[in-house]
Amino acid sequence: MIRGTRGCLPCLAPFSAASAPHQPHSRRSFQSGNMTSAQSQAKLSPSVAEAGDSLSSLPLFKPSLVIFDKDGTLVCFHTMWNSWCEQLASRMKEETTKEVSTELYSMLGYDQASKRVRMGMLAEKTHPYIMEKVVEMLMTEFKFNKEEATEVMDKTWKDTPENMQIKSTGNLGLLFKTLKEQDIKIAICTSDSREGTEEFLTKLGLESMVDLVLCGDDKDSISKPNPHNALFICEQLSVCPSKTIMVGDTPADTIMGQAANLGLTVGVLTGVGDNKDLSDADLIVPEVGDIIDLVTASEKSEMVPKVSKNMRITGRGLSKIVSQSSIDK
Numbered sequence: 001m002i003r004g005t006r007g008c009l010p011c012l013a014p015f016s017a018a019s020a021p022h023q024p025h026s027r028r029s030f031q032s033g034n035m036t037s038a039q040s041q042a043k044l045s046p047s048v049a050e051a052g053d054s055l056s057s058l059p060l061f062k063p064s065l066v067i068f069d070k071d072g073t074l075v076c077f078h079t080m081w082n083s084w085c086e087q088l089a090s091r092m093k094e095e096t097t098k099e100v101s102t103e104l105y106s107m108l109g110y111d112q113a114s115k116r117v118r119m120g121m122l123a124e125k126t127h128p129y130i131m132e133k134v135v136e137m138l139m140t141e142f143k144f145n146k147e148e149a150t151e152v153m154d155k156t157w158k159d160t161p162e163n164m165q166i167k168s169t170g171n172l173g174l175l176f177k178t179l180k181e182q183d184i185k186i187a188i189c190t191s192d193s194r195e196g197t198e199e200f201l202t203k204l205g206l207e208s209m210v211d212l213v214l215c216g217d218d219k220d221s222i223s224k225p226n227p228h229n230a231l232f233i234c235e236q237l238s239v240c241p242s243k244t245i246m247v248g249d250t251p252a253d254t255i256m257g258q259a260a261n262l263g264l265t266v267g268v269l270t271g272v273g274d275n276k277d278l279s280d281a282d283l284i285v286p287e288v289g290d291i292i293d294l295v296t297a298s299e300k301s302e303m304v305p306k307v308s309k310n311m312r313i314t315g316r317g318l319s320k321i322v323s324q325s326s327i328d329k
C-alpha cells in the first residue's frame with residue numbers, strides 16, 4: 001500500500017506537486033528566464049537537483065481539499081494575541097492581587113519585551129488545554145487550591161481579545177476564490193475557539209467560501225498534532241487524505257499533516273515557526289498566498305502545479321518524492 005492512500009487507490013499521488021515541473025509540458029511554468037529545469041531545481045535546493053530524473057515520472061497532483069490552520073497562517077498571530085495575553089494577565093492581577101504575568105507569559109510563549117508570540121502553548125494548543133494548564137500554574141506557583149484557581153480562571157478567561165484586531169497574512173479573498181474556481185474545497189482547522197474563528201470569518205467576509213471549520217473547543221476536535229482532525233475533515237467532506245493539502249505555521253500543523261498521511265503538508269513562515277520548526281513539512285513557503293501557485297493550472301486541460309523559486313522543499317519532502325518515485329518504477 002502506498003503511504004497516504006488509506007484505501008483510496010484512485011488517488012495515488014501522496015506527493016508530487018514539487019515534481020510536476022519536470023514534466024515536459026510544465027517546464028514553462030517552472031523555468032525562470034533561460035534556466036534549464038535542472039538549473040532551476042538547483043536554485044531551489046541542491047538535493048532536488050541530485051534527485052534529478054527520478055522525479056520526472058511522478059504523476060501530477062491535483063488537490064481536492066486544502067485545510068488551513070488559522071492563527072499565524074491566515075491571520076497575523078502577534079496582532080491578534082499580544083493584547084489578549086496582556087489583557088489576561090491584567091485581569092488575573094486584578095482578581096488575585098498577584099503579579100502573575102512572568103509565569104503566565106512564559107507558559108503561553110509570549111515575549112512581552114519584543115511583543116511577539118513564540119513557539120509555545122498559545123501557538124499550538126487549544127483553549128480548554130491552556131485553561132487547564134493555567135489552573136495548574138496558579139496552584140503550583142501561587143499556592144491556590146484547585147477550587148480557587150479554577151474560580152480565578154473562570155472569572156478572568158476570555159476566548160477572544162477585547163477590540164479584536166485582525167490582520168490577514170495576505171489576500172485571503174483572492175486565495176479562497178482561486179481555490180473555489182479550481183473546485184477545491186476549503187477547511188479551517190484551528191486550535192482557537194469557535195467564537196473567535198467565526199468572528200474572523202465574518203469580519204473578513206470569507207464564510208461562504210469555507211466548506212468546514214473545526215475549532216479547538218468543538219466536541220469533535222482532538223488537539224493537533226493528533227491526525228484525528230485532518231482525517232475527520234477529509235471524511236466529512238468526502239475527500240481522500242492523499243488529495244488533501246495541510247497548510248500551517250507550527251509543528252502541530254505539519255506533524256498532523258504527516259500523521260494523517262495527507263497528500264502534501266506545507267509550512268508557512270508568517271507565523272511563529274521558522275524553517276527549522278517546520279522541518280516536518282514537505283514544502284515551506286513564505287506566505288499562504290503562495291498556495292495559489294501549487295493549485296493553479298497553467299494549461300486548461302491539466303493541473304500543473306508551479307513551484308516558485310522562493311519555495312523550499314524540506315528533506316522530508318524530498319524523501320517523500322524519492323520514495324514515491326521508486327514505488328512508481
Ligand SMILES: [Mg+2]
Pocket residue numbers: 069070071072073123248249250271
Ligand atoms: Mg498557527
